[in-house]
Amino acid sequence: MTAHPRLLEPLQIRDITVRNRMVMGAMHTRLETLDRPVERLVEFYRARAKGEIGLILTGGFAPHPDGRMDPESGVLDSPEAIVEGGHREITRAVHDEGATIVLQILHAGRYAKVPGCVGPTDERARINRFVPRTLATDEVWDVVDQFVTTARLAREAGYDGVEIMGSEGYLLNEFIAERTNTRTDEWGGDRDGRFKLPLEIVRAVRAAVGPDFLVVYRISSIDLVSGGLTADDVAELARRVEQTGADIINTGIGWHESTVPTIAASVPRAAWAFATRLVKDAVSVPVIASNRINMPDVAEDLLVDGVADLVSMARPLLADPEFAKKVREERTDEICTCIGCNQACLDAIFTDRAATCMVNPKAGRELDFLLPMPTIRRRVAVVGAGPAGLAYSVNAAERGHLVTLFDGSDQIGGQLNMARQVPGKNEFNEALRYFRTRLAGLGVEMRLGTVAGVAELAGFDTVAVATGVTPRIPAIDGIDHPKVMTYIDVLTGAKTPGDSVAIIGAGGIGFDVAEFLLGDEKESVDPHAFAEAWMVDQSLARPGGLLAEARRESGPASHAITLMQRKPERLGRNLGKSTGWILKSRLVHAGMSEVAGATYLRIDDEGLHYSVDGDAHVLDVDTVIVCAGQVSERTLYDELVAAGVEPVLIGGAHTAGELDAVAAIGQATRAAYELT
Incomplete structure (x- = not known):
């Protein structure tokens, strides 16, 4: 008897048999920006299919150039694009290895980092410098046609289906939510008007591709922004999407502009199961769970508990392309687990580089290791x-x-x-x-x-x-004072800091030491503690699933900490793009103080003496922790x-x-x- 019977159980959908319940979620990799991009993409997907994943969802392809994630992102809007993108080579490689592959159609809407981006209104997203142009009523119907064209081309290219991206704050999500849709035409107003665009797309795509082609819809099961959907909205949209022709509903978590983390390691495993269950209870078609599911036991439990029918693991398939094969062969101890660091994947994407993986540098670079x-x-x-x-x-x-x-x-x-x-x-x-x-x-x-x-x-x-x-020890008068420690002293437990602490150095190590002293270890392992800290409404009664759009204030801190750096600039500028803001938010709410532009004068019994812009100060601290590089x-x-x-x-x-x-x-x- 296998330890993960539900994960390994095949799933029949229409005329397609997905060989197990493990899904490779869609990822924006930017592999198209590297040399030999088609060959790299073929080997990237081939490796995951050979590793026995059941269903692959590709990275998003825009149905029109104005919907690209960025200028280099893929667009599938013509037969020529099939050839240029190597789509037939990709689908052939995946099918040769026995996996099912679905192309994601993603219109980025006001998140598109391109001039001429469009949206339901001309309100700019705070995470994008480009201002969208409001789509006219007739142009929204054009968007429906664009999705249909891409779906037909996907079928021609050999894909087994398409996923219509309706979550994470992209165009369809923008039309659905009152937060971003203030239109008064047929595409706005009440719930029927706001839901109209995704439903028309599903209906038109279903009619265009025929009955033997999968239509997956990715729904935002919790928006995590004010003005988002309520639980009733999500359930109703899921029911209508099913009725309109979707074969599978995938669940997305949060908008990209949300101030709540969704996939970093600081988020507990399967923290969003409550939101996925809402969708599962509303429909009869298979539902996919996603976000922070990185271990087979966690995935199996979600299926056994009836939270979902399939489990999506995106970054875990970067870390180990043989994840599914190792589950089947009961070699789960050999799985190279995604640690949720985001450093080589999302942080790379957000700084215009191609994604790979910290624990598996071969990810996305398979061609280099053949x-x-x-x-x-x-x-x-x-x-x-x-x-x-x-x-x-x-x-x-x-x-x-x-x-x-x-x-x-x-x-x-x-x-x-x-x-x-x-x-x-x-x-x-x-x-x-x-x-x-x-x-x-x-x-x-x-x-x-x-x-x-x-x-x-x-x-x-x-x-x-x-x-x-x-550790690099800076040349500061009194650096050998008994109250001085290195980060190694602290993190290994060799020495115990006092109640008041100055940290010299505000790089990643300095922030980690501050978190070590101030952080709540339960928050990253207990979904309820996480939800309480980030003001997430697990009942989903409030719009967007938020009790408040800010992290709650922490209780009394265990240490009074001042984090300091020499550079006269904002602290934490070089932290990870996708995780640094999480760490800074936690520490600020825990009461940490910051000093930039410090010149360290001396350390003595009075504390740490320093100056900023020539003005002298002294921090009366018990401990000075040196995090000044290596x-x-x-x-x-x-x-x-x-x-x-x-x-x-x-x-x-x-x-x-x-x-x-x-x-x-x-x-x-x-x-x-x-x-x-």
């Missing part, structure tokens, strides 16, 4: 079991080399062991579980608690040095070079700066593939 196995099996020593050392060890061993991993600590992980202590970063535990399992399965020899020197490394064909970083630890590397060895230098030992696991794991993975 290399023959090495002809020589090398004896490889890796020194340092932090992110870079772990990635190098796993990839080198997968390529057939004999790997021995050294670390002076008695556990793997390096600085990941500190990161996982921070509230909202508990998913790093899954990354360490994956590496432990994979290293054991590959037969990597582990020499933990061993400080490797030149003598211990003699006889290896290749030595990779991943010795990481040490220095590469290259002692072993230099000793090896002096001994005539040419080691491979990776991770923080190669480049110090802000702790950057994305760069460390990516560099280490590519370096392992260079071993021939």
Whole structure:
């Protein structure tokens, strides 16, 4: 008896059999901006289909150029676009591997980052600098025709269906909600008018594509913005969408301009099940659950509990394209779990780069790793079991080399062991579980608690040095005062800060230390604690599902914290685009103070002396925590070079700066593939 019978159960919809209940959700990847884009997209989707996912939903394709997400986004509006986009190659690759594939039709509306974007009104979205042009009444009918054209082209290209994107604040969502639809023509006004556009699109697409082609509708099950839908609105729209011809209803969570996080690691797993259940209870067609579902047990429970019929996992399929195969083979401990960090996927997209994955740098770059196995099996020593050392060890061993991993600590992980202590970063535990399992399965020899020197490394064909970083200690008078600690002292529990704290350095580490001291560890694991903190109405009685459009004030803080930086600019500018605002919001509501443009004068019994614009101040604090950057630890590397060895230098030992696991794991993975 399998441990996940519902996940593995096939689903028959019309004439199509989806081989299991696991769905790869739609993702905007920007792979089309890289070299050889069609080949990259083919290999990207092929890998997930080969990994036995049941249903693939592609990234969104606009039905018209004015609906593109950005200038480089795909548009499917002509037969030529089928050829240029490589759609037939994509569908053929996916079908050859036994999966079902559906093309998402997405009109970004006022979110489109292109001149000439359109919307139900000319009100600009706060997350877009472009002002939309109001669609005239006749032009809205043109939008219906545009969706129909794209659906027909999708069928011609070999897709099994289309998903009509009606959530996340895009065009259809904008017409549905009173927040953005103040029209008085046939496309606005009462609920019938506001619902008209998505229903006309579903009706027209259903008529155009025939009975043996899937029509999926993605509904916003909770808007998380003021002026959004109520529970009654969502249920009624779901019923009408079903009646109009949809075969499946997928659930989206929140508008992109919402001030409530929806998919970051700070959101508990399956936190939105209550909103999905609302849709499921309203309709008889299959419903897909989505958002922060990254483990098979969580997905199975949603199906068993009747919350949904299928489970969408987008970023988890970046992290591990073989997720579904490992579930079938009952190798779930070997799943490389999405940790919800967003650093290499969403943060990349929001800064005009192509997406990949922190824990799987091959994601979106599959073409670069289609290399023959090495002809020589090398004896490889890796020194340092932090992110870079772990990635190098796993990839080198997968390529057939004999790997021995050294670390002076008695556990793997390096600085990941500190990161996982921070509230909202508990998913790093899954990354360490994956590496432990994979290293054991590959037969990597582990020499933990061993400080490797030149003598211990003699006889290896290749030595990779991943010795990481040490904290940079700034030259401040009194930096050796007893009240001074480093971030390592604090996050490892070696020292305990006092009640009043100054943090020197407002990079990612400084913010993490502040969160470690002020954060609520329950918030990222308990859906009810999360909902209470972010003022989410789990009854869905209020429009948009919000009790208030701001995070609640925290109770008395455990520490009085002042976060400081030298640069005279806003603190946190370099935090992740998709997660930094979450962290800053939590800390501000917890009462953290900020100082920018500080010149540190001295530290003494009175506290931290500093000046801003020439004005002197003193912070009467118990503790000063130094988070002022890192220095590469290259002692072993230099000793090896002096001994005539040419080691491979990776991770923080190669480049110090802000702790950057994305760069460390990516560099280490590519370096392992260079071993021939």
